[in-house]
Amino acid sequence: MTITRPRSSQAVTLAVSLLVLSACGSGAEPHASESVPAVPNISLQAEVNYEAGTVTLPGDRFMLSAEESDTLLSAQSGAMAACARKNGLSWTGWNISDGDYSYVNMWREFGPWTEFMASNFGFAQPRSDLGLMTTGLKPKSEDYEEPTVPNTELSESEIGQVTETCNDDPVVMSFMETNVVDYGPWAEDLGGSADLLEGNDSANEVFDELAVCFEQQGMTMKEDSPGFPTAATVEVIDEEQIQLALKVVDCQTSVNATERLTDIMADL
Structure with a gap:
């Protein structure tokens, strides 16, 4: 040990x-x-x-570390956003973590x-x-701000449209953990x-x-x-x-x- x-x-x-x-x-x-x-x-x-x-x-x-897994998720969300924009859809990529593990x-x-x-x-x-x-x-500090969650203003149908359109996008797929680590x-x-x-x-x-x-x-x-x-x-x-x-x-x-x-x- x-x-x-x-x-x-x-x-x-x-x-x-x-x-x-x-x-x-x-x-x-x-x-x-x-x-x-x-x-x-x-x-x-x-x-x-x-x-x-x-x-x-x-x-x-x-195994992938928490940082490595979050890096893949962040990259995947960015690829999803790029795919959505390319297809005229609304979607915002997000930062998975604040970087402190x-x-x-x-x-x-x-x-x-x-x-x-x-x-x-x-x-x-x-x-x-x-x-x-x-x-x-x-207790919340005086300068506390509620974390913003991207895409919460989208309707279920809009989210479903992005998912249907971009889930199988090759770039999005390339960042899925199951496709990166065997x-x-x-x-x-x-x-x-x-x-x-x-x-x-x-x-x-x-x-x-x-x-x-x-x-x-x-x-x-x-x-x-x-x-x-x-x-x-x-x-x-x-x-x-x-x-x-x-x-x-x-x-x-x-x-x-x-x-x-x-x-x-x-x-x-």
């Missing part, structure tokens, strides 16, 4: 973890279980980055596990300040690695240790969501939820849950 730890809890920085496909040539020493053959120049280890709050599993190195890439399969994550988001999905304000998880039959299993821990003896040992720590901290772990206490909610970020999340981080740290679980997932 490759581990990146913060220099201090006060110095936690959001390093953007862009898992581009070229990262496969990192030269890291492969670590493989007996059932998975080592592949030269491709790390089969889980990489845990405490500063960024990210986890990179072996399968992630074969620090929060999108934060890993929280089994609850918050860094102080930054817990103290800023509680149990909610990590988002930028704009995202938190837009979803009502944070995923094999392994993709579905890799994408659901966390689900594959169900019934795994080693993973259950970690979950049992977490549950004991939760009880010692006055919490009860959800049976269907290991790492999350029953009092947790993703719909509110307040002092109560933050303090609860910080207790979870203490338990995650005390049993080394993230590193142990991601090592197990890497060997699946």
Whole structure:
């Protein structure tokens, strides 16, 4: 396992973890279980980055990153707009993301596990300040402006006409993810690695240790969501939820849950 730890809890920085496909040539020493053959120049280890709050599993190195996927979507929307204009139709391309993937890439399969994550988001999905304000998880600032959504003024029939005319346009098709990346039959299993821990003896040992720590901290772990206490909610970020999340981080740290679980997932 490759581990990146913060220099201090006060110095936690959001390093953007862009898992581009070229990262496969990192030269890291492969670590493989007996059932998975080592592949030269491709790390089969889980990489845990405490500063960024990210986890990179072996399968992630074969998938498009969030940035790459959004880049394709943005290009596809631009091609759709060009096709629409060429055919005398109204359509506006859009920018898929604001370019900050620090929060999108934060890993929280089994609850918050860094102080930054817990103290800023509680149990909610990590988002930028704009995202938190837009979803009502944070009070709107004085200069807040509702994000504009292109094409909302078009009627359903107009949208249908653009779709019918341009969906099969060669340029639009060239930016579809399914036409750019040829995923094999392994993709579905890799994408659901966390689900594959169900019934795994080693993973259950970690979950049992977490549950004991939760009880010692006055919490009860959800049976269907290991790492999350029953009092947790993703719909509110307040002092109560933050303090609860910080207790979870203490338990995650005390049993080394993230590193142990991601090592197990890497060997699946």
